[in-house]
Amino acid sequence: MTLLKQQRVSAPAGHVEREAKTTAGDKAVAATSHVVLAIWSAIVVLPLLWTFMSSFKTSNEIFASPFALPGSWKLDNYIKAWSEAGIGAAFMNSVIVVCVSLVLVMLLGSMCAYVLARFTFPGSKLIYVLMLAGLTFPVFLAMVPLFGVLKGMGLLNQLPGVIITYVAFALPFTVFFLFSFFKNLPGEIAEAAAIDGAGEWRTFFQIMLPMAKPGLASVAIFNFLGLWNQFLIPVTINAGGPKVLSQELAAFASQMGYAVDFGALFAAVTVTVIPVLIAYILFQRQLQGSVSQGTSR
């Protein structure tokens, strides 16, 4: 990026002069581009705004007109969704499960990636291939036997069971990404640390891990989104346990056929969407960088 900018600055003067001209054709292309992109943005944003607006309406108001503004901007629907429908409890469950899983998978994943990237030992290639298999095979294939495994361990329908499954299934992606990251870190620094008498443990936690921070941040963001949005795993192995957010939301929506309270449903969806959306808007620069990093390796 910086390289490109420098080149631009140092481009010959004639170049810059030509740049300034805009032809009619250019304007037409730019205008068309803006129109097409604006239409797509509207298709993305309108449903979200409509959902937000509807979350303040009563069921009657929703059926009267999809466009009319709510009669009053009261939080009744939110209170109903949060406490009566159990979205609040599920939200907290999700926060706990995702945070614990995220810390664990980042720690275990970076440890495993570090060992695979910096040491060669018999079997290291095999472990790498096993990780690749975990990324390629559909999660669905594992779900039914996994149900049996967790049942056998007494972890079925329990949040710790969900956490350990999240960690296990997020591990291959984490290891893969960080593997290339640790490989590209200069080995001399670890050597220098070893010469200065730092053991392997200390080298990892005090030197290598801090150096891998940019990579860790990118993986953590993607793992967070992946785990927060996870549905299949909890619905399979936690059907009878304390529900996580996506699970509770689906359960709430499927009851709706009987007790029609669409306002509360819209409120529940809004509660699910807003926190992550705000976090995304705040950190979007970081995230855009991660997408390019994550895919160009």
Next chain:
Amino acid sequence: MTLPPATVSTRGGGLSTAARGRRKPSLDRISFMAVFLGIPLAIYLLFVIWPFLQAFFYSLTDWSGFSPSFNFVGLDNYARIFTDDLFLKALGNNIILLIVVPLVTVVLSLILATLVTVGGSSKGQIKGLKNSSFYRVVSFFPYTIPAVAIGIMWGQIYDPSGGLLNGILNGLGLNFKDYAWLGNASTAMWCSIFVIIWGFVGFYMVLFIAGIKGIPSEIFEAARIDGAGRLRTALSITIPMIRDNIQTAYVYLGIFALDAFVYMASLFPNAGGPENTTLVMSQQLFFTAFQRGQFGMATAMGVVLAVATLIFSGLVFLVNKLTGGSDGGRL
């Protein structure tokens, strides 16, 4: 793009490991390796690899999932699912998704990414469209929303009487009155496909923008000097240069289209939709295992799903290779 760092790192890594290998294994080293490799690997083997292996075994049995005993039935489960009309229907629906979703998503996100990156002036340096970061940020929104929430939200938008879509269409004077978009067999699948595409385009648009920005600008400029127009530049330079990104996108979207469980489950509370037009294999698998208690049969479906996924990925790699791409070292 990937090659130079890879070669550099192998050299660096090789040297350091060689130097390390000569040292005697100390307690520090042994405990380090045991903990760092042992714990993650144990979790991974127990909760990922072991279930995968079990799946192949159970698919040959009549295990119910609840009783400890089962019989070995050979390929019976496979014979039965391939004569089961409902499963074949689901397989057909997955194939429709597999053909449409990756193609439309990739084409649409490529178009949007191209508009953002080369929509600027046609003279001088290549410039992106002015003020286009807004579109990029907004398009990515759906990726941050749980698929369940997307499904529920669109279920309401498609609602016959109170939904946004009919509201807009009726407002425009088109008479769609109370048309049930998700309730009619002729529209349910296409409406679901639109929702899935809505959920994915932004992510791949951002991915392609990053890819296009990674192309050295000299290449674009050279093409321009040679008189290539915008369309020609997009077709002859942009797409070939980011073909590995496109391949990755295609494989991921294909794997997703063969699953599609979350979207279909949240769009259609009554699994299958009208006349089972939106039933997918994963729903059938889920139902067979946890409602009918036929774990053996369900794992056989899982194996079919896995094989279909592998065949599809293989095909994408093959097509990319045959049309002159790299052999796709990344995925």
